[in-house]
Amino acid sequence: MKRRDFLKFIGIGGVGAGAGFVLGKVSKPPGAKLIPYLIPPEDIVPGVATWYASVCTLCGAGCGTLVRVMEGRAKKVEGNPGHPVNRGGLCALGQSSVQALYNPDRITKPLKRKGPRGSGEYAEITWDEALKTLAGNLTELKSKNESEKLHLLASPLGGTIDRLAGEFVSAFGSSNYSHYGLFQRKNLAFANLSAMGTASVPHYDIENTKYLLSFGADFASTWVSPVNYSNGYGKMRQGAGERGKLVQVEPRLSLTGASADEWVPAKPGTEALLALAIANTIVEKGLARDASAWRGVLSRYKAKDAASVCDVSVERIEAMAVEFARTRPSLAIAGDSVSSYENGVSGAIAVNILNQVAGNIGIIGGVMPNGDDLGNGKKIDFGRKISTLISAANAGKIKTLIVYGANPVFTTPKAARLEEALSKVPFIASFSSFMDETTAHADIILPAHTSLEDWGDDFPDPGVAAPVASLIQPVVGPVFDTKSLGDIFIELAKAVGGNVAGKINAPNFAEYLKASWKGLYSRNREMAAGTLGFEDFWNKALQRGGWWGPSRKRTATVSARAGEHLAGTPARFEGEEAQYPFYLIPYAQTAYMDGRGANLPWLQELPDPMTSVVWGTWVEINPKTAASLGLKEGDMVNIESPFGKISAPVYLYPGIRPDTVAVPIGQGHSHYGRYAKGRGANPIEILPFKEDPLSGEAALNSTRVRITRGATGERMVKMEGSTKELGRGIVQTVSPSEFKRMKKEVV
Amino acid sequence: MPGFLERIAGKLKSYREPGYYTKLDHKWTMVIDLDKCNGCEACVVACYAENNLPVVGKEQCEKSRAFSWLRIERYVEGEYPDVKVKFIPVMCQHCMKAPCETGCPVYATYHNQDGLNVQVYNRCVGTFTCATYCTYDVRRFNWFTYKWPKPLEAQLNPDVSVREMGVMEKCTFCIQRIRSAKDTAKDEARPVKDGDIKPACSQSCPTGAIYFGDMQDPESVVAKLAKSPRRYRLLEELNADPSVIYLKRVMGDGTSSHE
Amino acid sequence: MAPHHMSDNQTGNAISYKEVNDDVVRTMTETGKWYYIALAGAFSGFLAFWILPWAYQIYKGQGVSGLNTPDFWGIYLTNFVFWIGISHSGTLLSAILFITKTPWRRSIYRSAEAMTFFSVATAAVFIFVHMGRPWNFYWTMPYPNQRQLWLNFQSPLMFDVFAISTYATSSMIFLYFGSIPDLAAVRDRVTGWRKQVYSALALGWRGTDSEWHWLFKAYTFFAVFIIPLAVSVHSIVSWDFALSKVPGLAKTIFAPYFVVGAIYSGSAGIVTLMIIFRKAMKIEKYITLNHFDKLGMLLLVMSLLWSYINVIEVFTGWYANTSAENETLIYRMFTTPYAYMFWLMIVTNTILPLLFIFKKCRTSILACLVVSLGINVGMWLERYLILTTSLPRKFLPYMWHDYIPSWVEISMTLGSFCFFAMLFLLFVKLWPSVSIYEVKEDIGIPMRRGGGHH
Numbered sequence A: 001m002k003r004r005d006f007l008k009f010i011g012i013g014g015v016g017a018g019a020g021f022v023l024g025k026v027s028k029p030p031g032a033k034l035i036p037y038l039i040p041p042e043d044i045v046p047g048v049a050t051w052y053a054s055v056c057t058l059c060g061a062g063c064g065t066l067v068r069v070m071e072g073r074a075k076k077v078e079g080n081p082g083h084p085v086n087r088g089g090l091c092a093l094g095q096s097s098v099q100a101l102y103n104p105d106r107i108t109k110p111l112k113r114k115g116p117r118g119s120g121e122y123a124e125i126t127w128d129e130a131l132k133t134l135a136g137n138l139t140e141l142k143s144k145n146e147s148e149k150l151h152l153l154a155s156p157l158g159g160t161i162d163r164l165a166g167e168f169v170s171a172f173g174s175s176n177y178s179h180y181g182l183f184q185r186k187n188l189a190f191a192n193l194s195a196m197g198t199a200s201v202p203h204y205d206i207e208n209t210k211y212l213l214s215f216g217a218d219f220a221s222t223w224v225s226p227v228n229y230s231n232g233y234g235k236m237r238q239g240a241g242e243r244g245k246l247v248q249v250e251p252r253l254s255l256t257g258a259s260a261d262e263w264v265p266a267k268p269g270t271e272a273l274l275a276l277a278i279a280n281t282i283v284e285k286g287l288a289r290d291a292s293a294w295r296g297v298l299s300r301y302k303a304k305d306a307a308s309v310c311d312v313s314v315e316r317i318e319a320m321a322v323e324f325a326r327t328r329p330s331l332a333i334a335g336d337s338v339s340s341y342e343n344g345v346s347g348a349i350a351v352n353i354l355n356q357v358a359g360n361i362g363i364i365g366g367v368m369p370n371g372d373d374l375g376n377g378k379k380i381d382f383g384r385k386i387s388t389l390i391s392a393a394n395a396g397k398i399k400t401l402i403v404y405g406a407n408p409v410f411t412t413p414k415a416a417r418l419e420e421a422l423s424k425v426p427f428i429a430s431f432s433s434f435m436d437e438t439t440a441h442a443d444i445i446l447p448a449h450t451s452l453e454d455w456g457d458d459f460p461d462p463g464v465a466a467p468v469a470s471l472i473q474p475v476v477g478p479v480f481d482t483k484s485l486g487d488i489f490i491e492l493a494k495a496v497g498g499n500v501a502g503k504i505n506a507p508n509f510a511e512y513l514k515a516s517w518k519g520l521y522s523r524n525r526e527m528a529a530g531t532l533g534f535e536d537f538w539n540k541a542l543q544r545g546g547w548w549g550p551s552r553k554r555t556a557t558v559s560a561r562a563g564e565h566l567a568g569t570p571a572r573f574e575g576e577e578a579q580y581p582f583y584l585i586p587y588a589q590t591a592y593m594d595g596r597g598a599n600l601p602w603l604q605e606l607p608d609p610m611t612s613v614v615w616g617t618w619v620e621i622n623p624k625t626a627a628s629l630g631l632k633e634g635d636m637v638n639i640e641s642p643f644g645k646i647s648a649p650v651y652l653y654p655g656i657r658p659d660t661v662a663v664p665i666g667q668g669h670s671h672y673g674r675y676a677k678g679r680g681a682n683p684i685e686i687l688p689f690k691e692d693p694l695s696g697e698a699a700l701n702s703t704r705v706r707i708t709r710g711a712t713g714e715r716m717v718k719m720e721g722s723t724k725e726l727g728r729g730i731v732q733t734v735s736p737s738e739f740k741r742m743k744k745e746v747v
Numbered sequence B: 001m002p003g004f005l006e007r008i009a010g011k012l013k014s015y016r017e018p019g020y021y022t023k024l025d026h027k028w029t030m031v032i033d034l035d036k037c038n039g040c041e042a043c044v045v046a047c048y049a050e051n052n053l054p055v056v057g058k059e060q061c062e063k064s065r066a067f068s069w070l071r072i073e074r075y076v077e078g079e080y081p082d083v084k085v086k087f088i089p090v091m092c093q094h095c096m097k098a099p100c101e102t103g104c105p106v107y108a109t110y111h112n113q114d115g116l117n118v119q120v121y122n123r124c125v126g127t128f129t130c131a132t133y134c135t136y137d138v139r140r141f142n143w144f145t146y147k148w149p150k151p152l153e154a155q156l157n158p159d160v161s162v163r164e165m166g167v168m169e170k171c172t173f174c175i176q177r178i179r180s181a182k183d184t185a186k187d188e189a190r191p192v193k194d195g196d197i198k199p200a201c202s203q204s205c206p207t208g209a210i211y212f213g214d215m216q217d218p219e220s221v222v223a224k225l226a227k228s229p230r231r232y233r234l235l236e237e238l239n240a241d242p243s244v245i246y247l248k249r250v251m252g253d254g255t256s257s258h259e
Numbered sequence C: 001m002a003p004h005h006m007s008d009n010q011t012g013n014a015i016s017y018k019e020v021n022d023d024v025v026r027t028m029t030e031t032g033k034w035y036y037i038a039l040a041g042a043f044s045g046f047l048a049f050w051i052l053p054w055a056y057q058i059y060k061g062q063g064v065s066g067l068n069t070p071d072f073w074g075i076y077l078t079n080f081v082f083w084i085g086i087s088h089s090g091t092l093l094s095a096i097l098f099i100t101k102t103p104w105r106r107s108i109y110r111s112a113e114a115m116t117f118f119s120v121a122t123a124a125v126f127i128f129v130h131m132g133r134p135w136n137f138y139w140t141m142p143y144p145n146q147r148q149l150w151l152n153f154q155s156p157l158m159f160d161v162f163a164i165s166t167y168a169t170s171s172m173i174f175l176y177f178g179s180i181p182d183l184a185a186v187r188d189r190v191t192g193w194r195k196q197v198y199s200a201l202a203l204g205w206r207g208t209d210s211e212w213h214w215l216f217k218a219y220t221f222f223a224v225f226i227i228p229l230a231v232s233v234h235s236i237v238s239w240d241f242a243l244s245k246v247p248g249l250a251k252t253i254f255a256p257y258f259v260v261g262a263i264y265s266g267s268a269g270i271v272t273l274m275i276i277f278r279k280a281m282k283i284e285k286y287i288t289l290n291h292f293d294k295l296g297m298l299l300l301v302m303s304l305l306w307s308y309i310n311v312i313e314v315f316t317g318w319y320a321n322t323s324a325e326n327e328t329l330i331y332r333m334f335t336t337p338y339a340y341m342f343w344l345m346i347v348t349n350t351i352l353p354l355l356f357i358f359k360k361c362r363t364s365i366l367a368c369l370v371v372s373l374g375i376n377v378g379m380w381l382e383r384y385l386i387l388t389t390s391l392p393r394k395f396l397p398y399m400w401h402d403y404i405p406s407w408v409e410i411s412m413t414l415g416s417f418c419f420f421a422m423l424f425l426l427f428v429k430l431w432p433s434v435s436i437y438e439v440k441e442d443i444g445i446p447m448r449r450g451g452g453h454h
């Protein structure tokens, strides 16, 4: 027990006395099955908080959480200090998960469509009726021998619930279970598959690196595992060792870029070439550690050729190469500015090669490949793209579509014509708890719990170069008439009957989960060590938030085979330069991410860290460009691509290339509750429908746009008064050389 | 001399002891390492969640009435491509010579024995003087009665006081957490240890940029960090003697230009 | 100053004692249609522009105003300072002129004193208007209470509470003392309910020598007492701002600046009021061009003083050359819309009053009206600018935010003028608004002992 534990232990006495009456529906959790972080409560003690360990599911990182519960209500979600992924921190999105739980716009009951599709008119029905209707539909499908025409589309789920869903679909006789999300980073996974043999993101040891070369990885905001990386970042800057350096390559200065020591605004689409040119320079200068396989391939990418294409000077490329190779350990990470193109896989591979050449793979402070230690990692099927789903729907190959978690109507471009395809699907069911744009097309809605009400588990991907299994437990009773996602599948299986019911025969998901963990426990010796049997292990895991093993160091080599997928050319952008003079960079905003955060009021009111804009969309334009277009801040403009147009107010942003404009993703919802609906614009709408042909990841940076005046729309509201410090010494700095001479504080 | 007179005399004498007026039980201090902070604003949301800060909506935000007790100020220097962006989290600095305290006519804001600048919501009559005098613009006013739509109010933290329309509020250094840590320590008959208390912002910070502790304890992390050569305080020349210490960000000659 | 009888002016010979009594009492008893229309207008303006919006504000919260972070003080406090300023010259002027035995004081001082009292009242209401929880206003009073809560005597707002309540009380007593003989005169001429009321108010005044003696003593005492009081009140008001650290507010020159400004605007206020008053009440006989001549000189002197301090204020800011001071000055002097206000203020307060160098202008009613109104507008702008250009540009540029007054605030500003007008209209009906006995002194025959005019 550590010092913090007292906080958890005692809760905070006094003030809350007198609460505990009228708990209404928000009543106590099913206490018998729950194990709080520390001591089990005898009952609910008014004014005394109980902390439950769980996992944040708002993004895929899998940060461990501690949820503070008082009188049966979730009060606060904090990072679990013991959890190896986030080590106590938690990002803005994760902390807002209580607002998802208590969101006033949740779907409170099963619903059946009344009006035409997309109208949002629904009638409330009972769970019995809902399950019967869906089961009836499925049985009919089965009886017509059209089982294959059932599709399940889910967010990138992992762990036991994913297995259950997969089992359900296959037992039903269909093979169509796909995952979809806007920021799945499948390009990274694919690149790693071809390079290191596992389709997962490795552990980037930012904490121990001394030179971090980030290709647009905005890990301070939402990229892959932001809290883990930020934690590493803090230690890299001011940890025990020497201070590490951060160099950011991206056309638009991201939040992470703002903290970088150097910003390299390479031309959009050429970052992969830059990476290869750096790698080649390393080889040419004889600084490479392991270049045998790559010398030939790399020789094509001369710094002087790349310089003009990438808009980065030869000297700078050479300086970066030398520093990258000489600083030990160094680390390059393939973020969105290298992998969000049509040939994103190629970009990610280029960065892998760079790491390989500099000898950064499998070392502390470098890339540490993750293995699937527990055999439970997310499985990515690169063949299952959203485009496959759309063509299947258009070809009439989908009769029943079940959607959970994914919101493709919002996150695919208009050019994909997804809505049209959906209209050809005779029956759509959604398990979503929120009326998002896709759910609004459903014929029937069976709302599932949010993660604070549900059971589950998580095997974080990317891992932290150690086996980690986290447990999700319900910390409060259901707020509304919703059901556990697992239970929906189980009850549906019962209702469908036949071999589906035979295959899935757990009484409920909690049991199913426990059984699954039992299997895990029996297979894994590390887990078993030091426990008195499974029950003891299970209770401890519930208490701590899961189980994690010791760190493992693996090594790998980027095999020459990976070179097959190296495109070696700048990425293509739609739209003629003459007509569409600006590159469009849609990016994941800190709070909204891919749009999922837009219905949470805290996040709507959170000033964007780089622009301080709240409650809306904006378009970032370089002040010089704006001046040449005669635009000033706040002017509404049209952003037009060959595929459509949106409008947004101008924000003058000095941290962006003059030939580039950027729009945050996340707003522009047509549904999704009172806080999100009808606010701002969605830049995804005007993108071409492009995916990386290898991985299926959406290519966000793939069009040019033009900016025209004459738009109307909501005003932009920003919180900042002035961005100028006016020499008042508000944020004081010391130069790195001065810092080196300073005595380090000993803590 | 009768007993009570003696007591009074003793008291009077103690008032004259050197240091009597500046002696504190604790001196809670925050140290923020600007070289770690990457501006992610997780701390801002943590403060909203912990302290029941209302969300006011777009129109009120436009009027600059957002409630964030803690804000990340961002300053930009230079032009493309030599742009430098700097972040600084600013909350109430718990000034030891707080300008706000002299302003309040009814002592709704005063300094307590822990070295905190505290706000007594129930005593506040809303003269705005404290907020005007505050040199850091951290005070927030309840312009209206703010309500959460059901069931969002279920999230509200019962440990923090309710503020009604017309009163001023601001960062409390999460006094409820300080209090609970003290209660725990008292129950266990020991003094509060360094690290017992983590305000919400400090707890949530992914980079670990915010440290909190007792400056009077020479062994505490903050006391050690406060000796850092990178130490400075915000607008120190105004002599408000803030209790928040910043550690300078390392930046500058590493940033080479585009060309 | 040597005793000086206005023997050869327009008033002097033409009127008799009876006429004085009649004229003054006539203003109180004979009420024309226009009076009622004016009163009804002022009253409904007061209701519609002040009371209703205020009720709305109390119900909804201060948020209906344009105040924000960091502009926590706006029009409400502007008005507060403005009205306190207006209040200044009334009593202060009356007292100074009394002590210096300036004869032309007599016909104006009563209404000037009344003006003081009414503008203090208006100002005081603005304190409540600007408070977040006005229903708790009594917490600012030192009263014994069970929880042993005490007040913060360091707070300039606390000084304010004491200064203003003392000032309001003293000026009320000053006004009342001076009026007793006149109230008696009125008592003797009216009938019905009026008789009852004035009998009570006159405190049994018979006009004996000893009564005159004591009255004069008390009056002199108050006159002496009120001069430092008035100076301190406005100094204290200035400390509300000057004791902060805000650039543009934290100025050591603020106390004299505010006192000068107060006398300046107050005198201008008197001039405006006199012009309206003598016209409306047809008492040109008592308020003569001579009076305007003298007041014009006073305004000229005040204008020069005020301008000097204003230049010094800008100069010190500029000389300090800190970013905070510079930004505030730039914001005030060269940024729209404040630049317009600032330079308009310079025109009305520094340039226009220079007209008063010429006697012709001082004795022209039109010129007096234009200049005095101009000064009042300018002085209001000065107070407005002090707050609205300092607070939006405090130390941390990230928090800079402009202040735009809302309709509620603007409406209450209008309402305050209605309120003031209403009080004044009631005053002229219910109180002898020109000092009967002292005007009689001017006519020449001494009638009391202990005066200074023998």
Ligand code: SF4
Pocket (backbone or CB within 6 Å): B036, B037, B038, B039, B040, B041, B042, B043, B044, B072, B089, B204, B205, B206, B207, B208, B209, B210
């Ligand atoms: S949470 Fe930490 S890193 Fe993020 S803005 Fe706050 S202080 Fe900075």
Ligand code: SF4
Pocket (backbone or CB within 6 Å): B091, B092, B093, B094, B095, B098, B099, B100, B101, B117, B133, B134, B135, B136, B137, B138, B139, B170, B240
């Ligand atoms: S920061 Fe402002 S509110 Fe906080 S103690 Fe200092 S002056 Fe007072």
Ligand code: SF4
Pocket (backbone or CB within 6 Å): B046, B047, B050, B051, B069, B070, B091, B092, B170, B171, B172, B173, B174, B199, B200, B201, B202
């Ligand atoms: S210490 Fe507490 S109240 Fe203050 S900013 Fe941090 S979280 Fe908010």
